Amino acid sequence: MTTTTTTTTEVPLTVPATGPLAAPGAYGGEPAISVSGLVKSFGEVRALNGVDLAAAPGTVLGLLGPNGAGKTTAVRVLTTLLEPDAGTVRVAGLDVVHDAKELRTRIGLAGQYAAVDENLTGLKNLVMVGRLYGERRAVARRRAVELLEAFDLMDAADRPAKTYSGGMRRRLDLAAALVAKPPLLFLDEPTTGLDPRSRLGVWETIETLVADGTTVLLTTQYLDEADRLADSIAVIDRGRVIAEGTSDVLKDRVGGERLEVLVADAGAVQSAADALKPMSEEPPVTSGATLSLAVRGREGTIVEAVRRLDQAGVAVKDLGLRRPTLDDVFLSLTGHVAEATDDAEETA
Amino acid sequence: MRRLVTDTLVIAERNLERLRTAPDLLLAFTVQPVMFLLLFAFVFGGAIETPGFNYVDFLIPGIIVQNIAFGGFVTALGLNEDLSKGLIDRFRTLPMARPAVLAGRTLADVATNLLSLFILLATALIIGFSFDASVGEIVAGIGLMVLFGYAFSWVFALLGLLVSSAEAANSLGFIAVFPLTFISSAFVPVESMPGPIQWFAEINPFTIVVDALRALWLGAPAGNSVWAAVVWSLVILAVFAPLAVRRYRRATAR
Numbered sequence: 001m002t003t004t005t006t007t008t009t010e011v012p013l014t015v016p017a018t019g020p021l022a023a024p025g026a027y028g029g030e031p032a033i034s035v036s037g038l039v040k041s042f043g044e045v046r047a048l049n050g051v052d053l054a055a056a057p058g059t060v061l062g063l064l065g066p067n068g069a070g071k072t073t074a075v076r077v078l079t080t081l082l083e084p085d086a087g088t089v090r091v092a093g094l095d096v097v098h099d100a101k102e103l104r105t106r107i108g109l110a111g112q113y114a115a116v117d118e119n120l121t122g123l124k125n126l127v128m129v130g131r132l133y134g135e136r137r138a139v140a141r142r143r144a145v146e147l148l149e150a151f152d153l154m155d156a157a158d159r160p161a162k163t164y165s166g167g168m169r170r171r172l173d174l175a176a177a178l179v180a181k182p183p184l185l186f187l188d189e190p191t192t193g194l195d196p197r198s199r200l201g202v203w204e205t206i207e208t209l210v211a212d213g214t215t216v217l218l219t220t221q222y223l224d225e226a227d228r229l230a231d232s233i234a235v236i237d238r239g240r241v242i243a244e245g246t247s248d249v250l251k252d253r254v255g256g257e258r259l260e261v262l263v264a265d266a267g268a269v270q271s272a273a274d275a276l277k278p279m280s281e282e283p284p285v286t287s288g289a290t291l292s293l294a295v296r297g298r299e300g301t302i303v304e305a306v307r308r309l310d311q312a313g314v315a316v317k318d319l320g321l322r323r324p325t326l327d328d329v330f331l332s333l334t335g336h337v338a339e340a341t342d343d344a345e346e347t348a
Numbered sequence: 349m350r351r352l353v354t355d356t357l358v359i360a361e362r363n364l365e366r367l368r369t370a371p372d373l374l375l376a377f378t379v380q381p382v383m384f385l386l387l388f389a390f391v392f393g394g395a396i397e398t399p400g401f402n403y404v405d406f407l408i409p410g411i412i413v414q415n416i417a418f419g420g421f422v423t424a425l426g427l428n429e430d431l432s433k434g435l436i437d438r439f440r441t442l443p444m445a446r447p448a449v450l451a452g453r454t455l456a457d458v459a460t461n462l463l464s465l466f467i468l469l470a471t472a473l474i475i476g477f478s479f480d481a482s483v484g485e486i487v488a489g490i491g492l493m494v495l496f497g498y499a500f501s502w503v504f505a506l507l508g509l510l511v512s513s514a515e516a517a518n519s520l521g522f523i524a525v526f527p528l529t530f531i532s533s534a535f536v537p538v539e540s541m542p543g544p545i546q547w548f549a550e551i552n553p554f555t556i557v558v559d560a561l562r563a564l565w566l567g568a569p570a571g572n573s574v575w576a577a578v579v580w581s582l583v584i585l586a587v588f589a590p591l592a593v594r595r596y597r598r599a600t601a602r
Contacts, residue, residue, distance in 0.1 A: 079441050104443040115434035119366040131358045132444045134351065160369060176438065 027093030032057040032184060032215035033078065038087035040073055047073040049239035051087070055217060055232070057183075060210055062230025063219040064330070070239040071219035075188045078217065079109045092184050105133070108177030111188030116172050118162035122153050125161055125172060129179045140179075147175040151205075167198030174205065185209060187218045191225060203228060223327050235333055243333050250329045257298060257321045259305055261291045264315035275312035276305060295321070352445035359452020363426060364459060376422070377464045381415040382471050388535060389475060396536050401566065408472045409489075409561035410534030413554060415468060416493050417525055419461040420501030423453050424508035424517040431509065436599055447593045454501035461497040465490065480567040489564040492577055496557055499584040506592040509599050534558050553580040 035053040039046065048070045055061035063071045076082040078091055080100040089096040094103045116125050123144055130140025148154045151171040156164060161172060170190065177185060187206070191199040206229055210216055220226050226233050227247045234244040243250055259279070263272050266289040273284040273291055279301070284293035295301050298321060309316055367373055388411060389404050398406040427450070430436050439449050469477075479486055504521065511517045531545055532538075532554035541549055549555055560577035562568040 076437075081437055081440055101443060104441055107441060109438065109441045111434070113434035113437075115438040117362065117435060118433070119369055120362065124362075124365065128358060128362055129438075129442065132355055132439070132442045132448075134354075134443070 027057065030090065030093045031055055032059075032092060033061060033217060034088075034090045035074075035078070036088050038074070038077060038089055039085045040070075040077055040082060041085055046239050048077070048084075051236070051239070051241055053234055053241065055215055057215050058210065058213045059231040060206070060216045060218055060229050062226035062233040063217065063236055064221070064223065064226045064230075064233050065219075065236035066221060069236045071236055072188055074236070075109070075111075075186050075217065075219055079107055079186050080104060105180065106182050107184045107186060108180065108182035109186045109188070110170075110174045110177035110190060111186075112190070112192040113173075116161045116169060116176060119160055121158050121160055122148060122164070122168075122172050123157040126176060126179060129176045133180045143179060147178060151175045167194055167201070170194060170198065170202065171205075174202065178209075183214060185214050185216045187216060189219055189221065191220070191222065199225075223325060223330060227325075235330065237333070243329070251324045253329065253333075257295055257301075257323055258292050259295045259301060260318075260320055260322050261305070261309070261316060262318040263289050263291065264317045265289070268314045271312050272309055272314045272316075275308045275314065279304060279308070289317075292322075352448055352451070355444045355448030356451040356455060359449055360455040360459075361452075363453055363456035366426075367460070373422075374463075377419070377460045378467050381411070381464050381468050384415070385411050385468060385471055386475070392535070397540070398537055400568075402476075404472070404476050405478065405566055406537075406562075407535065408468075408477045409565060410532075410558050412465065412468055412493060413496070413558045413561060414529040414534055415464055416461055416497040417500050417529060417554070418521075419464060419497050420454070420457050420504040421521055422460065423457055423501045424504035424511075424521055425514050427453060427505055427508035428511060428514045428517050431599055432513070436596075440599075446597060447589075450502070450505050450589075450592055450596055454498060454505060457501040458494055458498055461494065462490075465493055479565050481565045485564045488574075489561050492557070492560060492564070492574070492581070495578065496581045499581040499588070502585055502588040502592050506588050506595060509592060509595045528552060528554050532558060553577075553584075556580055 031054045033053060033055040035051055038048050038051040038053075040048040051070070051074060053061065053063075053074075063074060065071050073082065077084050077089055078096060080096050080103055083097055091103055092106045094106075096103060116122075117128070120128065123141075126144035126147055127137065127140045130143050131137060133140075135143070145154075145157075148157050151174070153168060153171060153175070156168060161169060164172065174187075174190065177187075190206070191202050194202065203225070206216060206218070210229075216229075218226070218229060230247065232244065232246055233250060234241045235250070236242070243253065245253075259276070261272060261276070263269050269286050269289055269291055273286055276284055276291070276293060280293040280295055282294050284291050286292075301321060302319065305319060306316070309319075385407070388407055393403040393407065396403055427436075430439075430449075436449065481489070504517075507521060507524075508517050511520060531541070531549050532552045533549065534554060538546055538549045538555060556573050557577040557580065559568070559571075559573040563571075563573055
């Protein structure tokens with residue numbers, strides 16, 4: 001799960017630097033994103049029910065949760081699209097309600113819907129966005145070309161966006177969000193529906209932007225995505241943050257590590273289980289030639305396991321410690337698996 | 349204010365760009381009005397009594413007003429599409445002037461309405477329409493049509509932001525505008541209609557606008573209809589533009 005950093009990718013790692021680099025303390029010591037007690041209802045439905053969030057400048061905050069959890073509503077409030085019913089929401093040191101106009105110059109939004117004008121070419125889409133930021137046509141054009149090159153869309157620059165593949169469209173959408181070099185970037189499920197290669201490209205782009213100082217808020221239903229990108233993760237379920245922390249902290253909450261053993265001869269799996277039993281409070285789980293058991297700590301575990309198996313005369317093919325995945329975390333926190341059900345997020 | 353103007357122009361350019369890249373859309377502004385004009389003139393024309401005018405002369409102002417009223421239809425469809433595709437969300441996160449998306453959209457309609465208008469007038473002149481007007485009156489008539497069409501574009505802007513889909517915008521638009529144009533003096537003299545319908549036709553703003561155009565272009569007795577038509581257009585604009593902008597501020601994709 002951590003070996004995929006340098007494979008081929010559609011997007012080169014040369015996204016033009018984001019603008020005013022947000023050093024720590026850039027917003028008068030305030031976090032880049034700070035939300036407290038955020039409530040937003042649609043009629044009877046409380047989409048957000050007292051949400052608190054914080055992200056330091058130059059970090060990635062991941063909002064993890066199933067469909068309908070309130071992730072998209074949170075992004076809409078933070079990007080000035082919806083007004084909160086209650087709570088304080090500050091982004092880049094600005095209030096999302098009172099300073100909405102000023103805030104819009106500092107944020108970029110991209111998401112699963114790839115909000116591009118399908119009838120315009122890629123180039124014209126980006127030029128339009130640049131001009132709507134108040135740039136002159138020539139300046140907007142220069143920036144558009146810069147972004148098209150960075151996102152490997154130069155060959156398709158003069159084709160209408162409706163002829164683009166899903167991955168290209170998503171890249172154009174992301175490019176549009178970056179036109180004004182915003183120090184804050186909001187990505188609403190940026191890789192939903194993308195093939196693995198495009199997904200990796202988007203991930204690498206985000207990593208480059210963050211390395212250059214951009215603060216990113218990312219919503220996702222993919223645990224591996226949050227695991228890879230997010231410095232801190234807030235798990236949202238039914239409009240509330242039910243857990244937060246780094247992915248390591250969250251995994252620790254689920255409990256320790258698991259020892260997994262693959263024995264050479266499936267017939268020996270029971271003797272292996274007997275040999276390892278004293279290492280855990282729970283009985284080992286066996287399946288075919290593999291065996292797995294919860295262990296208390298990391299230190300010495302592998303050495304002890306090898307010694308015990310050796311003494312029992314069990315030949316081992318493979319043996320290792322596995323950290324719980326965010327899937328395990330989600331399951332134990334919410335009592336249900338992170339599901340990718342239908343498309344229906346909140347109906348506003 | 350400067351931002352409102354430049355943002356509006358950027359959006360208008362974007363909407364007109366669409367016509368350039370998808371020329372088939374132009375059919376709605378060119379072939380369709382001409383088709384209506386020819387159908388009415390030659391299918392119904394012989395059967396409709398229009399005292400004081402030949403039917404082609406009587407019909408042209410009516411059919412032009414109907415077309416101009418429907419000209420804003422693309423605004424409803426376009427805005428609804430922008431909304432469902434998330435483009436409105438993008439625009440609303442940009443530091444642009446708030447009314448610009450709607451103002452640009454409706455401004456683009458002015459261009460397409462003028463195109464329809466000139467094509468209709470050219471066709472009309474070919475099939476025997478003749479002005480009984482000074483150059484000033486002809487220009488005033490065109491100006492009235494631009495204003496009236498612009499006002500109606502804002503009605504469609506509101507409609508496009510309110511309905512759930514482009515299909516709904518389509519049928520609601522037809523349900524609202526079709527009776528208004530038909531129960532008016534656009535195609536037949538109001539006097540030929542039964543009592544209650546005649547009463548409605550007489551107070552219908554479409555009748556007033558059509559009568560105003562006939563007064564300007566055919567020298568028909570105007571009464572106050574020219575001024576009344578201008579006032580009606582301005583009232584429609586004053587009511588629907590703020591409503592549409594208000595709705596836009598709250599519009600979200602889903």
